[in-house]
Every structure is written in structure tokens, then in C-alpha cells.
Amino acid sequence: MSASSSKTLKRKKESQSTDNDCQIDIKQHVHCQRKILGEGDSWYEESLFSSNESIEILKQLDEQIVYLPREQFQFKIFNTINLLPRDKAFYGDVYSDGSYPLYRYESKKDIIYPEVKAWPPVLKRLRDRLFEITGQKCNHCVVNQYRDNNDHIGYHFDKTRDFVNDSNVLVFSFGGERILRLKHNGSKITEDIHLKSGSLFDLGWKSNSIWKHSIIKTKRSCERRVSLTYRLIKTILHKDGTLTETDGSDIIIETTAHNNSNMIEHETKKIKVHEKSE
Numbered sequence: 001m002s003a004s005s006s007k008t009l010k011r012k013k014e015s016q017s018t019d020n021d022c023q024i025d026i027k028q029h030v031h032c033q034r035k036i037l038g039e040g041d042s043w044y045e046e047s048l049f050s051s052n053e054s055i056e057i058l059k060q061l062d063e064q065i066v067y068l069p070r071e072q073f074q075f076k077i078f079n080t081i082n083l084l085p086r087d088k089a090f091y092g093d094v095y096s097d098g099s100y101p102l103y104r105y106e107s108k109k110d111i112i113y114p115e116v117k118a119w120p121p122v123l124k125r126l127r128d129r130l131f132e133i134t135g136q137k138c139n140h141c142v143v144n145q146y147r148d149n150n151d152h153i154g155y156h157f158d159k160t161r162d163f164v165n166d167s168n169v170l171v172f173s174f175g176g177e178r179i180l181r182l183k184h185n186g187s188k189i190t191e192d193i194h195l196k197s198g199s200l201f202d203l204g205w206k207s208n209s210i211w212k213h214s215i216i217k218t219k220r221s222c223e224r225r226v227s228l229t230y231r232l233i234k235t236i237l238h239k240d241g242t243l244t245e246t247d248g249s250d251i252i253i254e255t256t257a258h259n260n261s262n263m264i265e266h267e268t269k270k271i272k273v274h275e276k277s278e
């Protein structure tokens with residue numbers, strides 16, 4: 001081998017090893033973007049979507065989401081009737097026989113929960129995107145709209161009786177920034193997460209059993225925020241009122257080869273996902 005060709009080979013090897021280092025760096029970078037929270041099974045990723053994408057998603061949400069009247073969720077405190085301090089809507093997998101996943105978010109019995117409506121396109125696309133990001137299939141989404149700084153959700157654990165065991169709660173945020181506060185139920189230590197538009201918060205099963213969470217009221221005025229809380233619900237409510245259980249294996253996810261920027265319009269390919277562990 002001539003000196004010059006051996007030099008070429010050496011350069012190639014150097015450039016290859018740089019590429020590999022670079023890949024490792026990218027991976028570490030991706031990992032670093034996630035802030036680990038709670039019991040270590042929860043995390044926050046700030047910019048899953050660019051600001052332009054987030055504006056477009058918010059626009060689509062405004063066109064496609066129908067919120068239920070706040071009067072529908074009245075509750076009494078010391079004989080005063082209060083309205084829910086946020087707007088709410090429920091969407092998910094509605095089967096051809098009209099059955100749908102039922103999430104009983106209250107501990108009280110004998111509550112009639114609002115009907116779950118079939119996915120509007122923007123929520124379905126984000127649900128499929130979540131599967132690509134986290135590997136969790138979700139069949140249910142609660143949309144919460146916080147119109148201003150007074151709108152909020154008090155401290156609570158998400159009720160898990162209808163969750164597929166060990167599944168996580170996945171929350172996208174769009175619009176104005178709000179603080180999600182985690183509070184350890186024993187020590188009362190708190191962790192604040194400044195939820196940016198286009199971010200994702202993943203609440204793990206263990207964290208949800210030990211840390212309460214709240215979108216706190218704030219004195220400072222802020223822009224309207226819309227959050228999308230996706231869950232994997234095992235309880236299916238049938239038209240005749242009976243309940244059955246799913247392990248999530250019948251959920252159909254549409255995946256697509258894409259990057260973030262073509263999230264709004266893309267080709268889709270239908271696949272059937274059989275087992276959660278796959």
C-alpha cells in the first residue's frame with residue numbers, strides 16, 4: 001500500500017470514529033433533554049415540538065375540541081356550589097359497537113361520567129406520536145383548558161383503578177406556561193415543573209402513588225393553556241352498561257416514518273400492536 005493510500009485509509013477511519021462519537025453524543029444529548037422527576041420513573045421533556053408546530057397544534061385543537069360546559073362538573077364546598085375551574089373534554093378509542101374506555105377519575109360512587117367521543121384527527125396523531133416516543137399505547141385522552149391564571153387543578157393522585165397496571169400518564173402542554181407542582185405525600189417536599197408549550201410530562205406509576213400533582217393557581221396573568229392527558233385504560237364500558245377489561249392489545253396505532261416537522265401532514269401506515277411488552 002502506498003503512503004498516500006494508507007493516509008487516506010487512516011483519515012477514513014478517523015472520520016468514521018468521529019461519526020460514532022457524534023452518534024453517542026447525540027444519544028446522550030437526547031437523554032439529557034429529559035429531566036427525571038418524582039420517584040425516578042417520571043420525566044419532563046421541554047421541546048418535543050417547535051414553537052411553530054405548537055402554534056399549529058393549538059390552532060387544530062381549537063378547531064377540533066368541543067369542551068363540556070363547566071356547569072356539568074359543579075361541586076359543593078360548605079354549601080356553596082362551585083364550577084370546575086377549567087374546561088374539560090374526553091376523547092378516546094370508540095369501538096364500532098359504541099363501547100369505549102371508561103376512566104373513573106373520582107373516588108365517589110354513583111357518578112355519571114361524560115361520554116368519551118371518538119378521536120378528532122389532531123388527538124389521534126398525537127396519540128400515535130406518543131407511542132413512538134414512549135412505547136405506550138393510549139386509548140383515552142382528557143383535554144383540559146386553563147383559560148387564565150385562576151384556572152387550575154388541585155393536588156390529587158390520578159385514580160388508577162381503571163389503568164392498565166404499571167402504565168404511565170402522559171401530558172402534552174400547548175399555549176401559556178404553567179407550573180405543575182409535585183408534592184411528596186410524606187415529606188411534603190415539592191418539585192416544580194414549568195410546563196412549556198410543546199412539552200411532554202410523563203408521570204410514572206410509582207410517582208403517582210407517592211407524589212400528588214397540581215396545576216397551581218398563579219397571581220401573574222398568563223396565556224391560555226391546553227393540556228392533553230393520555231392514558232391506557234383497561235375498563236371498557238358497553239352500551240348496556242356492562243364493564244369488561246382490555247390489556248390494550250387490541251389498540252391500533254398508526255405509525256409513520258417522519259421527523260417532528262411533518263407531524264401535521266404525513267403518510268400513515270396501519271399496524272396492529274399485539275402485546276404491551278412487544
Ligand SMILES: O=C(O)CCC(=O)C(=O)O
Nearest residue numbers: 142144153171215227229
Ligand atoms: O393539565 C395538566 O397538566 C394536568 C391534568 C391532570 O392532572 C389530570 O387531568 O388529572
Ligand SMILES: [Fe+2]
Nearest residue numbers: 156157158213
Ligand atoms: Fe392528574
